[in-house]
Amino acid sequence: MNRKTFTLATLLALSGAASAQTVLNVSTWLPPTHGASMAQVQWCEAVEKETRGSVKCNHLPKAVSAPPGTFDAVRDGLADVSFTVDGYTPGRFVFTQLAEFPFLGDSSTATSVAYQRIYEKYFAPLGEHRGVKTLAVFTHGPGIIFTVKQPVTSAADAARLKFRIGGGNINELSRLMGWNTTLKPATDSFELLSTGVMDGTFFPDESLQSMKLSMVKHATTFPGGLYNTSFVFMMNPARYNALKPEERAAIDKVSGEAATRLFAAGWDRTDAASREIQKTTGVQRQMASEAFVNEVKAKQAQLEDKWVAAAEARGLKNARAVLAEFRAETQKLK
Structure with a gap:
């Protein structure tokens, strides 16, 4: 083989390798x-490593959809991979609300890993996220009441203010508590609080920094969190099914609990960093009183009954036992 023939053969081989990626x-x-976002990047790096470079990610410079439309965007192929908040589309998902009840745990890792295990065992077979390939589920860290001008020391204090919320169980709980809340994506928080349209927001700790909410000066925390928000990390199913069997196996290997732990660890890390920053920015933190906690528990009991009925209507057997199993799993992971 002469040099010209060798060069042409090499270029053709390289071209074939590139087209196969x-x-x-x-x-x-x-x-x-x-x-x-950073956990998603880490997952992509793991995919590329496990597939030896045959599958890699292109991180788009801007979102393909507003947050509430992300699930349908992935389902329809506008993006191959993304994550979203289940509660951004009220009434669409039922089983996911199990991971959003109050007082579950003081870290994203405990609630997320327990949720992933329960999801795989009970919810995935019932098609809770039909239309997409579910890669993992997770929750953010413990939910907190953040306010701009005044502290919230009781349910009555909260009832006098206006709050942004992200949907899901906290939306239902707020209604029962008589609180004035509006469902808006997290990304709207800065404008809503800086303009005074809202007096506060329900968020985990990290959101003060990630959403640049320097106007927040008060935080009311709850043992185990006032709520959690459930997320789904997902892939377009046609894109997944078009992969080679060994590539699908590699994606499966780095998804499930492995991916859940990536997202949860990122949340716990940024929650902790935010708490340190709050010490220097003048955020006044207080734990909710026992009376305040008990007021929430009384209303939450009604929502659990409602969830059990709705989950069983969608085919989940012994929903109350599943909820108890989930709570027990979070305790083991603390």
């Missing part, structure tokens, strides 16, 4: 420095 378009509606 699968590139996944990955979207995030959160800032690129957010823990969830």
Whole structure:
């Protein structure tokens, strides 16, 4: 083989290798420095490593959809991979609300890993996220009441203010508590609070920094969190099914609990960092009183009954036992 023939053969081989590579378009509606966005990048790195470079990610410069439309965007192929908040589309998902009840745990890792295990065992077979390939589920860290001008020391204090919320169980709980809340994506928080349209927001700790909410000066925390928010990390099913069997196996290996732990660790890390920053920015933190906690528990009991009925209507057997198993799993993971 002469040099010209060798060069041509080499170029053809390289061209074939390049064309064989699968590139996944990955979207995030959160800032690129957010823990969830960074966890998605880590997952992509793991995919590329496990597939020896045959599958890699293209991180899109802007989200393909507003946060509430992300699930349908992935389902319809506008992005191959992304994550979203289940509660951004009220009434669409039922089983996911199990991970959003109050007082579950003081870390994202405990609630997220327990949720992933329960999801795989009970919810995935019932098609809770039909239309997409579910890669993992997770929750953010413990939910907190944040306010701009005044502290919230009781349910009555909260009832006098206006709050942004992200949907899901906290939306239902707020209604029962008589609180004035509006469902808006996390990314709207800065404008809502800086203009005074809202007096506060319900968020985990990290959101003060990731959403640049320097106007917040008060935080009311709850043992185990006032709520959690459930997320789904997902892939377009046609894109997944078009992969080679060994590539699908590699993606499966780095998904499930492995991916859940990536997202949860990122959240716990940024929650902790935010708490340290709050010490220097004048955020006044207080734990909810026993009376306040008991007021929430009384209303939450009604929501659990409602969830059990709704979950069983969608085919989940012994929903109350599943909830108890989930709570027990979070305790083991603390």
